[in-house]
Amino acid sequence: MELTFYYSNGRSVAYTEDGVHIYLFSGDPVAYLDNGSVYSFSGRHLGRFENGWIRDNNGQCVFFTENATGGPMRPMKMMRPMKSMKQMRPMKGMKEMRPMRPMDSLSWSELSGEQFFET
Numbered sequence: 418m419e420l421t422f423y424y425s426n427g428r429s430v431a432y433t434e435d436g437v438h439i440y441l442f443s444g445d446p447v448a449y450l451d452n453g454s455v456y457s458f459s460g461r462h463l464g465r466f467e468n469g470w471i472r473d474n475n476g477q478c479v480f481f482t483e484n485a486t487g488g489p490m491r492p493m494k495m496m497r498p499m500k501s502m503k504q505m506r507p508m509k510g511m512k513e514m515r516p517m518r519p520m521d522s523l524s525w526s527e528l529s530g531e532q533f534f535e536t
Contacts, residue, residue: 418433418435418436419432419433419434419436420432420433420436420482420483421482421483421497422439422471422480422481422482423480423481423482423491423492423494424479424480424529424530425478425489425492425525425526426492426495427491427492427493427494427495428495428530429442429494429495429496429497429498430442430480430530430531431447431448431480431534432497432500433450436450437449437450437451438506439455439534440500440503441531441534442497442498442499442500442501443501444500444501444502444503444504445504446458446503446504446505446506446507447531447534448463448534449509450466451512453465453466453467454466454515455471456509456512456513457510457534458506458507458508458509458510459510460509460510460511460512460513461513462474462512462513462514462515462516463533463534464479464533465518468485468486468487468488469481469482469483469484469485469486470482470485470487470488471533472521472522472526473526473528473533474516474519475519475522475526476518476519476520476521476522477522477524477525477526477527478522478523478524478525478526479525479526479528479533480533487521488521488523489523489524489525
């Protein structure tokens, strides 16, 4: 299941080709999806993936996909950059406990694009 993740300004930031591992267009592996959660490779819980949206741990929208439903108004999508050669994925660390689910927000997260993956 190939998906592209777009930021609030319509810029494509990341993608997955297998529906699990998330890469930046630079080829850097940054996160993975597991049971509706988004984890960094170090095991940190970054947020949730649901209805085509990646939400931060506060319930605010960070990224949307082509078929996202609900959430805030989506901007026009910009052209996707070329994918660089994928880097080797790091080993997955022990997963952090999933925090309690916050209420879904109709606002965009203050985290910008790649910043989300750095938290």
